[in-house]
Amino acid sequence: xxxxxxxxxxxxxxxxxxxxxxxxxxxxxxxxxxxxxxxxxxxxxxxxxxxxxxxxxxxxxxxxxxxxxxxxxxxxxxxxxxxxxxxxxxxxxxxxxxxxxxxxxxxxx
Amino acid sequence: xxxxxxxxxxxxxxxxxxxxxxxxxxxxxxxxxxxxxxxxxxxxxxxxxxxxxxxxxxxxxxxxxxxxxxxxxxxxxxxxxxxxxxxxxxxxxxxxxxxxxxxxxxxxxxxxxxxxxxxxxxxxxxxxxxxxxxxxxxxxxxxxxxxxxxxxxxxxxxxxxxxxxxxxxxxxxxxxxxxxxxxxxxxxxxxxxxxxxxxxxxxxxxxxxxxxxxxxxxxxxxxxxxxxxxxxxxxxxxxxxxxxxxxxxxxxxxxxxxxxxxxxxxxxxxxxxxxxxxxxxxxxxxxxxxxxxxxxxxxxxxxxxxxxxxxxxxxxxxxxxxxxxxxxxxxxxxxxxxxxxxxxxxxxxxxxxxxxxxxxxxxxxxxxxxxxxxxxxxxxxxxxxxxxxxxxxxxxxxxxxxxxxxxxxxxxxxxxxxxxxxxxxxxxxxxxxxxxxxxxxxxxxxxxxxxxxxxxxxxxxxxxxxxxxxxxxxxxxxxxxxxxxxxxxxxxxxxxxxxxxxxxxxxxxxxxxxxxxxxxxxxxxxxxxxxxxxxxxxxxxxxxxxxxxxxxxxxxxxxxxxxxxxxxxxxxxxxxxxxxxxxxxxxxxxxxxxxxxxxxxxxxxxxxxxxxxxxxxxxxxxxxxxxxxxxxxxxxxxxxxxxxxxxxxxxxxxxxxxxxxxxxxxxxxxxxxxxxxxxxxxxxxxxxxxxxxxxxxxxxxxxxxxxxxxxxxxxxxxxxxxxxxxxxxxxxxxxxxxxxxxxxxxxxxxxxxxxxxxxxxxxxxxxxxxxxxxxxxxxxxxxxxxxxxxxxxxxxxxxxxxxxxxxxxxxxxxxxxxxxxxxxxxxxxx
Numbered sequence: 001x002x003x004x005x006x007x008x009x010x011x012x013x014x015x016x017x018x019x020x021x022x023x024x025x026x027x028x029x030x031x032x033x034x035x036x037x038x039x040x041x042x043x044x045x046x047x048x049x050x051x052x053x054x055x056x057x058x059x060x061x062x063x064x065x066x067x068x069x070x071x072x073x074x075x076x077x078x079x080x081x082x083x084x085x086x087x088x089x090x091x092x093x094x095x096x097x098x099x100x101x102x103x104x105x106x107x108x109x
Numbered sequence: 110x111x112x113x114x115x116x117x118x119x120x121x122x123x124x125x126x127x128x129x130x131x132x133x134x135x136x137x138x139x140x141x142x143x144x145x146x147x148x149x150x151x152x153x154x155x156x157x158x159x160x161x162x163x164x165x166x167x168x169x170x171x172x173x174x175x176x177x178x179x180x181x182x183x184x185x186x187x188x189x190x191x192x193x194x195x196x197x198x199x200x201x202x203x204x205x206x207x208x209x210x211x212x213x214x215x216x217x218x219x220x221x222x223x224x225x226x227x228x229x230x231x232x233x234x235x236x237x238x239x240x241x242x243x244x245x246x247x248x249x250x251x252x253x254x255x256x257x258x259x260x261x262x263x264x265x266x267x268x269x270x271x272x273x274x275x276x277x278x279x280x281x282x283x284x285x286x287x288x289x290x291x292x293x294x295x296x297x298x299x300x301x302x303x304x305x306x307x308x309x310x311x312x313x314x315x316x317x318x319x320x321x322x323x324x325x326x327x328x329x330x331x332x333x334x335x336x337x338x339x340x341x342x343x344x345x346x347x348x349x350x351x352x353x354x355x356x357x358x359x360x361x362x363x364x365x366x367x368x369x370x371x372x373x374x375x376x377x378x379x380x381x382x383x384x385x386x387x388x389x390x391x392x393x394x395x396x397x398x399x400x401x402x403x404x405x406x407x408x409x410x411x412x413x414x415x416x417x418x419x420x421x422x423x424x425x426x427x428x429x430x431x432x433x434x435x436x437x438x439x440x441x442x443x444x445x446x447x448x449x450x451x452x453x454x455x456x457x458x459x460x461x462x463x464x465x466x467x468x469x470x471x472x473x474x475x476x477x478x479x480x481x482x483x484x485x486x487x488x489x490x491x492x493x494x495x496x497x498x499x500x501x502x503x504x505x506x507x508x509x510x511x512x513x514x515x516x517x518x519x520x521x522x523x524x525x526x527x528x529x530x531x532x533x534x535x536x537x538x539x540x541x542x543x544x545x546x547x548x549x550x551x552x553x554x555x556x557x558x559x560x561x562x563x564x565x566x567x568x569x570x571x572x573x574x575x576x577x578x579x580x581x582x583x584x585x586x587x588x589x590x591x592x593x594x595x596x597x598x599x600x601x602x603x604x605x606x607x608x609x610x611x612x613x614x615x616x617x618x619x620x621x622x623x624x625x626x627x628x629x630x631x632x633x634x635x636x637x638x639x640x641x642x643x644x645x646x647x648x649x650x651x652x653x654x655x656x657x658x659x660x661x662x663x664x665x666x667x668x669x670x671x672x673x674x675x676x677x678x679x680x681x682x683x684x685x686x687x688x689x690x691x692x693x694x695x696x697x698x699x700x701x702x703x704x705x706x707x708x709x710x711x712x713x714x715x716x717x718x719x720x721x722x723x724x725x726x727x728x729x730x731x732x733x734x735x736x737x738x739x740x741x742x743x744x745x746x747x748x749x750x751x752x753x754x755x756x757x758x759x760x761x762x763x764x765x766x767x768x769x770x771x772x773x774x775x776x777x778x779x780x781x782x783x784x785x786x787x788x789x790x791x792x793x794x795x796x797x798x799x800x801x802x803x804x805x806x807x808x809x810x811x812x813x814x815x816x817x818x819x820x821x822x823x824x825x826x827x828x829x830x831x832x833x834x835x836x837x838x839x840x841x842x843x844x845x846x847x848x849x850x851x852x853x854x855x856x857x858x859x860x861x862x863x864x865x866x867x868x869x870x871x872x873x874x875x876x877x878x879x880x881x882x883x884x885x886x887x888x889x890x891x892x893x894x895x896x897x898x899x900x901x902x903x904x905x906x907x908x909x910x911x912x913x914x915x916x917x918x919x920x921x922x923x924x925x926x927x928x929x930x931x932x933x934x935x936x937x938x939x
Contacts, residue, residue: 025337025393025405026272026338026393027327027331027338028331028336028338034275055272055274056271057218057222057227058168058172058218058227058230059171060397060398062170062171062397063397063398064393064397064400067400102277104330105275105327106276106277107276
């Protein structure tokens with residue numbers, strides 16, 4: 001096991017992994033499988049920056065999801081700061097969903 | 110942080126909701142210590158005030174721009190201003206501002222990312238603006254319903270369209286949804302000028318929308334999830350069901366058939382559908398707007414279930430099966446469900462432990478036990494309180510008599526001299542008995558008010574004390590307070606005061622006694638609520654004098670039969686201030702703005718669809734003498750702001766009278782609501798000219814006011830007229846040519862006097878009355894005819910040929926009537 005992770009340090013994969021627990025309450029599907037998370041970067045100081053979108057800019061869930069993300073990442077001792085940037089370019093597309101999300105939403109084939 | 114205003118505005122929206130519900134309770138017949146404005150404005154407070162604020166907050170949160178908050182501020186502040194009695198113009202204008210800013214928010218969102226659903230939400234917001242603007246222009250709220258529904262329903266549907274992208278749906282399915290919304294928009298636009306048709310189009314669109322949502326919406330998938338996701342889906346699906354019910358009622362009935370249908374039509378859509386959507390979304394929207402942790406708890410199903418069950422009780426038991434108890438119990442439980450839900454949601458937000466971002470989804474089943482541990486907290490408490498209120502309220506509703514509270518300005522606790530007098534008051538169509546109650550100054554007066562009529566009535570006194578709106582058979586006790594001055598009393602149902610539902614509490618030296626009731630109708634004042642006594646009746650110094658500037662005669666020419674065998678016309682019933690004699694202006698009640706109303710002309714077998722839109726504050730209806738069927742169903746009353754299409758087949762030829770048959774009928778007919786319906790007998794010979802003259806009497810009330818009912822009762826007309834104006838065709842003679850055959854249709858609208866139509870200098874050679882020719886041309890030696898006698902409510906025609914050119918007077922040969930206006934001329938040319 002990587003010594004750094006043992007000490008509670010994280011990399012972007014670990015963050016992305018954790019974000020699977022942040023669930024869009026209306027859909028019951030997590031934001032990673034929905035394809036809402038575009039980029040996760042983890043700085044040396046433990047600053048996490050998440051670039052993500054919402055299915056539409058008229059959606060008021062931005063603040064709610066931000067709070068959920070904060071809460072979810074706080075369990076990593078080495079995470080010092082979480083910044084969520086909502087971006088609209090590129091726009092979200094249904095194609096961005098993973099197969100798992102599509103399965104949960106009843107897609108076939 | 111731009112989200113902060115939500116902390117203030119969501120509670121403000123809830124406050125508006127509380128006032129809206131308060132008004133709703135008043136509409137359910139409960140007497141509440143409040144003025145009537147929140148009852149009158151109930152629909153707007155709930156739709157634009159409460160839900161408008163909610164939706165606007167949601168979008169302001171999404172856009173993250175400070176100016177966007179002007180939208181919810183406009184609707185919340187505007188609504189609260191209205192509730193607290195600020196000038197209506199101010200509150201309504203603020204609602205317009207709120208809507209306009211919301212449209213701006215959608216335009217800004219369009220700049221961020223274009224999408225069909227955002228465009229649809231923008232269209233919905235335009236519906237808000239249109240409804241608020243028309244309300245600002247004093248349009249009746251009942252006529253704004255399709256626009257208000259459009260704002261809410263399209264907003265919701267657009268949201269579902271957005272989420273449908275997450276589903277594997279065909280492009281066609283999505284296009285179908287947009288097309289249905291387009292049909293709805295057409296219906297809503299049409300409803301602004303013809304709500305009979307518009308409402309049905311909207312209803313059809315609702316049914317289609319419900320069908321689409323029930324088969325294609327995401328909720329069908331997510332209902333299989335767990336926790337809050339399933340809760341939302343259940344709320345959504347139940348709402349879709351109500352949309353189908355509401356849509357079917359809109360489609361099947363149009364609007365304003367009767368109170369019960371209307372109640373069901375509105376509450377299926379606004380409570381069953383819209384409120385269920387709100388319930389479903391609140392667990393997600395509230396925390397994101399307020400940025401507070403929220404613990405979803407299954408107990409939220411309690412208010413959701415309560416909402417749907419109570420609505421079923423209201424619609425099925427109350428509206429469909431006509432049980433007043435079910436209607437009231439269902440209605441008040443609707444309120445309880447809303448309150449319980451708000452209490453539960455607010456409790457969860459205020460008292461939940463833990464940080465923002467606490468787990469809220471039901472996917473992680475490990476957490477279920479922890480939820481259960483927290484069940485004892487406020488959500489449960491809210492529900493328990495709600496149910497307690499429910500039980501109390503059902504007992505209250507079933508007690509049959511509602512308690513009464515006088516407004517704060519009235520009713521000191523005890524009488525100066527300690528004596529209390531109780532008087533029974535009876536409300537009925539259209540009088541209050543006794544019309545005068547005399548009370549000794551210092552007496553504490555209590556009125557035991559019973560609605561003995563067949564419609565809803567209330568009693569309001571000029572000191573502010575009032576009863577609730579009472580249903581037929583219902584009673585109330587009204588504390589009039591200690592009598593120190595004379596008071597006026599009246600029924601506040603639109604039109605009822607003007608129609609005679611007035612009373613007076615007079616001061617007397619002796620004990621309180623009751624006077625006789627003769628004054629009821631004589632008090633008839635105009636359409637205003639002013640308590641002033643009417644001035645003296647207007648007088649025309651010369652009935653035959655030059656008409657006032659701007660007067661134009663009613664065109665006496667019989668309009669030709671329109672093409673086709675089905676005749677569709679739309680009339681607006683309007684109060685029109687018009688000159689009715691030289692120097693005399695009266696507020697006439699009219700069919701489509703004229704006295705008499707428009708002449709209808711058709712052939713035997715033709716179908717007439719006459720849509721009547723009631724633009725007045727009073728109930729009216731239409732009685733075609735040529736139709737068949739029980740008056741209660743064929744002559745449907747039209748509530749203020751409503752419309753109705755009367756359909757009949759003209760099976761019988763004749764010169765028929767049509768008129769308003771609403772009580773008091775003498776008043777409605779004496780004040781202008783009548784006209785002629787001409788159905789040609791088969792084989793009618795062609796003539797050079799056809800005229801139609803409607804005879805009637807005029808009874809001048811005070812200048813600018815409505816007619817004098819006492820004169821109508823006494824058969825003392827100020828003028829007897831052809832086509833609405835004394836000596837009209839002396840000023841504008843009818844023309845004819847010598848040698849040409851002229852047919853004159855005569856209908857006598859009365860209300861009381863018969864006519865003996867006569868043309869001076871030219872006997873008739875053809876007379877037709879009541880389906881028979883009493884004289885045919887061709888055999889003068891066998892006889893001629895000198896008058897056409899027409900009784901009130903009857904009609905016929907005569908034909909003649911003027912042998913020589915010249916001026917030929919025509920008149921009713923009842924000479925006293927001819928002298929006060931029922932006289933005109935034919936101007937016969939070569």
